[in-house]
Amino acid sequence: MEALIHYLLQFGNLNTIQIELIKNKLVFKEIKKDEYFQEAGKIPREIIFLTEGIMRICYYNNKGDEITKYFIEENHFLADINSYNQEIPSTEYIQAITDCSYYVLSKSAMRELSMTIIEWDSIVAKITAKGLADKVNKISPMMSEDAKARYLSFLEKFPGLAHRIPLSYLASYLGITPSSLSRIRRNIR
Incomplete structure (x- = not known):
């Protein structure tokens, strides 16, 4: 309260x-x-x-x-x-x-x-x-970015959220498929 x-x-x-x-x-x-x-x-x-x-x-x-x-x-x-x-x-x-x-x-x-x-x-x-x-x-701001840039932007703005949100919901928010998001995440690590 x-x-x-x-x-x-x-x-x-x-x-x-x-x-x-x-x-x-x-x-x-x-x-x-x-x-x-x-x-x-x-x-x-x-x-x-x-x-x-x-x-x-x-x-x-x-x-x-x-x-x-x-x-x-x-x-x-x-x-x-x-x-x-x-x-x-x-x-x-x-x-x-x-x-x-x-x-x-x-x-x-x-x-x-x-x-x-x-x-x-x-x-x-x-x-x-x-x-x-x-x-x-x-x-x-995310509308003009490519998928990787949208994800990186999300991580920058909301660092604590990415690992608390199911992959499918995050992909939907970013406007990409879950498999594309998985690939982006793999390539960033």
Whole structure:
């Protein structure tokens, strides 16, 4: 819980009473590896702060292939923010790729915090902007690189993730086949 509060304090000031209010709105949950936190077609009603583990955001393309968009690791917020804000069904899945622990803020808890804490909406807006920028920075640079460069770039940006993520998910994220990724990894060692 302290990691979540520390994260929030990077984006705005909160006094002790406000921090206690936030803590009282948090619900701790766990999910097992391979389970889905969110499924496409459902309207998201929660925002989570991942405290342990890795989740991936994925979707199915028009050919039925599963595509990994990106990964979220510990100490980050996670939500399909577009579907959450507009209250429309999500087009993405959020899957635990390791056992995960996280704190949940329900939509009603978010509303109450917004009405009670003056700076809350500003903090949420800053976190959302950072999350969107991080997402673009994870995806955009890799589009113009070849497969080996994409993998090396991934290793540089996320050194602790590569060995915690199944090969098939990492290959999907990089836009290559698992066998190509295996070959690249062999040639790098």
